[in-house]
Amino acid sequence: xxxxxxxxxxxxxxxxxxxxxxxxxxxxxxxxxxxxxxxxxxxxxxxxxxxxxxxxxxxxx
Numbered sequence: 001x002x003x004x005x006x007x008x009x010x011x012x013x014x015x016x017x018x019x020x021x022x023x024x025x026x027x028x029x030x031x032x033x034x035x036x037x038x039x040x041x042x043x044x045x046x047x048x049x050x051x052x053x054x055x056x057x058x059x060x061x
Contacts, residue, residue: 002043 032040
């Protein structure tokens with residue numbers, strides 16, 4: 001989803017996720033495994049260009 005945001009050029013994003021780990025990774029990239037960290041950081045730096053964003057943890061039904 002984060003890579004699609006970059007492709008579309010969106011500047012306002014509301015990201016809902018049922019994985020609390022993903023939300024924590026957005027707050028602290030050290031929880032991301034090293035083999036995924038480069039790709040994750042590329043997505044993370046995208047958020048420096050986004051004007052407005054929210055990350056929300058939702059619970060599964």
